[in-house]
Amino acid sequence: MQAFLDIMTIFTQPQLLLLVGLGTFAGVYVGAIPGLSVTMAVSILISFTFSWDVYPALSLMIGIYMGGVYGGSRTAILLNIPGAPSAIATALDGYPLAQRGEAGTAIGVTTVMSFIGGFIGIGVLALAAPFVSDFALTFQPRDYMLLAVLGILLVGSLSQGSLVKGIFAGALGIAIGAVGRDPLTFDERFTFGLPIMENGISFIAVMIGMFGVSEALLQLHHVNKDAVRQKIDKIVPSFATVKKHLPLSLQTSSIGVLIGALPGTGGDIAALMAYDHAKRVTKNPERPFGTGAIEGLVAPETANNAAVGGAFIPMMTLGIPGDAVTAIMIGALFIHGLNPGPMLMIEQPHMFWFIVGALITANFFMLIFGLTGIRLFTKIVEMPRSVLIPLIMLLSIVGAYAVNNAITDVYWMLGFGLFGYFMRHYGYPLGPVILGVILSRLLDDNWRRAIISEREDLGLFFQGILTSPLSLVLFIAVILIFVSQTPIWHKGKARLLGGKAA
Amino acid sequence: MPATDPDIYIDPEHHDGTSDATPGGEQTQRRPGELVFAAIMLIASLALLWSAYGIAGFDALSSPGAIPMATTLAMVITAGIILFKTAKLPLDHSETVVRDILPPVVLVFAGLLIAYGILLRPLGFLPTSALFLIAAIKLLARRGWGWTIGVSLGSLITIWLIFRIVFSVLMPSGVVPEAEFIQFFRNMINGGAG
Numbered sequence: 075m076q077a078f079l080d081i082m083t084i085f086t087q088p089q090l091l092l093l094v095g096l097g098t099f100a101g102v103y104v105g106a107i108p109g110l111s112v113t114m115a116v117s118i119l120i121s122f123t124f125s126w127d128v129y130p131a132l133s134l135m136i137g138i139y140m141g142g143v144y145g146g147s148r149t150a151i152l153l154n155i156p157g158a159p160s161a162i163a164t165a166l167d168g169y170p171l172a173q174r175g176e177a178g179t180a181i182g183v184t185t186v187m188s189f190i191g192g193f194i195g196i197g198v199l200a201l202a203a204p205f206v207s208d209f210a211l212t213f214q215p216r217d218y219m220l221l222a223v224l225g226i227l228l229v230g231s232l233s234q235g236s237l238v239k240g241i242f243a244g245a246l247g248i249a250i251g252a253v254g255r256d257p258l259t260f261d262e263r264f265t266f267g268l269p270i271m272e273n274g275i276s277f278i279a280v281m282i283g284m285f286g287v288s289e290a291l292l293q294l295h296h297v298n299k300d301a302v303r304q305k306i307d308k309i310v311p312s313f314a315t316v317k318k319h320l321p322l323s324l325q326t327s328s329i330g331v332l333i334g335a336l337p338g339t340g341g342d343i344a345a346l347m348a349y350d351h352a353k354r355v356t357k358n359p360e361r362p363f364g365t366g367a368i369e370g371l372v373a374p375e376t377a378n379n380a381a382v383g384g385a386f387i388p389m390m391t392l393g394i395p396g397d398a399v400t401a402i403m404i405g406a407l408f409i410h411g412l413n414p415g416p417m418l419m420i421e422q423p424h425m426f427w428f429i430v431g432a433l434i435t436a437n438f439f440m441l442i443f444g445l446t447g448i449r450l451f452t453k454i455v456e457m458p459r460s461v462l463i464p465l466i467m468l469l470s471i472v473g474a475y476a477v478n479n480a481i482t483d484v485y486w487m488l489g490f491g492l493f494g495y496f497m498r499h500y501g502y503p504l505g506p507v508i509l510g511v512i513l514s515r516l517l518d519d520n521w522r523r524a525i526i527s528e529r530e531d532l533g534l535f536f537q538g539i540l541t542s543p544l545s546l547v548l549f550i551a552v553i554l555i556f557v558s559q560t561p562i563w564h565k566g567k568a569r570l571l572g573g574k575a576a
Numbered sequence: 577m578p579a580t581d582p583d584i585y586i587d588p589e590h591h592d593g594t595s596d597a598t599p600g601g602e603q604t605q606r607r608p609g610e611l612v613f614a615a616i617m618l619i620a621s622l623a624l625l626w627s628a629y630g631i632a633g634f635d636a637l638s639s640p641g642a643i644p645m646a647t648t649l650a651m652v653i654t655a656g657i658i659l660f661k662t663a664k665l666p667l668d669h670s671e672t673v674v675r676d677i678l679p680p681v682v683l684v685f686a687g688l689l690i691a692y693g694i695l696l697r698p699l700g701f702l703p704t705s706a707l708f709l710i711a712a713i714k715l716l717a718r719r720g721w722g723w724t725i726g727v728s729l730g731s732l733i734t735i736w737l738i739f740r741i742v743f744s745v746l747m748p749s750g751v752v753p754e755a756e757f758i759q760f761f762r763n764m765i766n767g768g769a770g
Contacts, residue, residue, distance in 0.1 A: 263628075
């Protein structure tokens, strides 16, 4: 009952309601403008909400997250450019539909399906998180350490590109997070004797640089491309269409929640897996997949929005982010003096239920904004890049400066912006860097706790891992990810699959 | 693993990771400058490993240097593998550094951003931003001065109002007497009301 009242908090305060609405609106449109990603929007905005109370700040960010995951699908459909990682799979059938002149239908179906998926994700979050956090209380420091490693590895291996580059990026992130004076012993780490480095590198500067400035610099390559005009008519889908795809949407939503709930994996992977699933179970699609099948839209869109709720499970219960956006959200909670993890659920359950309430609200706003305002939408998408890019750069600078009122943060931000620009060019994923920076402290603390409790004995440490079922499962998962990238695995897999085919 | 399946590797037009969904790079070829970047990463990783060793050496497994050493070691190993793999790939001859990786416009903008950082404190937020926006928009849009200055100042004022009032972000005021300005308007409004 108390939980229900806490969920309702948001509806009793018009200001919070308005902020969720505003955030969702901004998320939908930011996600829809090619060259503006949700990650960028959240990372720039987090620094501005720094001086706010935690509730309004969370309301705005949750709105942007929910709206952005959905908004990314619009550019995927209209321009074949996924606005967010989670919309990669949406482009596969969405763009062909738009080319056939059915962009309106595609957007309508996407909106309703995102709404359904979003709700299933939130439902699972509300039901499962309290149990997970109870379970999480039994976690040992070594389990947290293994989970952090697993999270970084999963982001590196499942996102596009090579695992080696992913591991490099993740390790770089952990090293960046370690810069400054060690909080336990006060030793200097990676400071190179410079007083400026003693306080460490602000993770917000890293984040805004990598996701804001580097993206803006890349957009400079595309300044002269004309915005594509698309004619969009009726978008509210018929009830029959929705009903027909309901069974599939339930299956793909479950996939979405599950993948979202794994630490380190978020909407992008959920959407791709769901798309794969739909391809296998749909016997007679109206059109073949890849040429504009409605099923190919339903699957990724339900899954990526369901994954939002799922991704909040490890974030709220373990303090381990699901993807780049939840990593930034964890950073935001830290800034506001909250420590996501099992203790947060026990000490401040109202915070958890407030987040659930905000997610529900954001989901409704998403449906409303998704089905209306098409005329405004086409205007915004046509906003010239020659104005947009300088504005993003300006906002990035203001954002980096605002957190500590320090000009050094601006320089760090610009430095990481240039570095991120090259990383993007050469196929190094940026997600693991942010995850590494956020998880650096957790990894370091828990490793030291774990090894001190085993009296500095590696043998005892591994014995501990082998005798605890949970640690063992996590350890095996870490090893499996490594093995899956070596040639031995591919040979074995080829032999197994080859045998089956014959 | 579906994400690494080449069939669904989406790369709308380029290999630059414009959207953070597509990390960029090419899987079968080496982009110009990629080898140099990989080599720099390896050297930097080695330097960081040396620096991490300097924190506490092999003092204890729980020392403040343990995790930094482990991560920088991971960086050295992965950077080494990346360098080796990159060196084996054939060079993409259809691209050049000047056209595809670091075109002059990107260098100019990097310069503008650094200039912004240098001028921000002495000159203040409003004049620096106005200069930056006018220069940047003029460079990119190549339209008349009237349009450029109008759009720049219009968006700057909007941004300033939103962040100063809604987000209460304080930027260096520099040469502009911002506080007096706001106070002047407050007095005017209050005076009008009273």
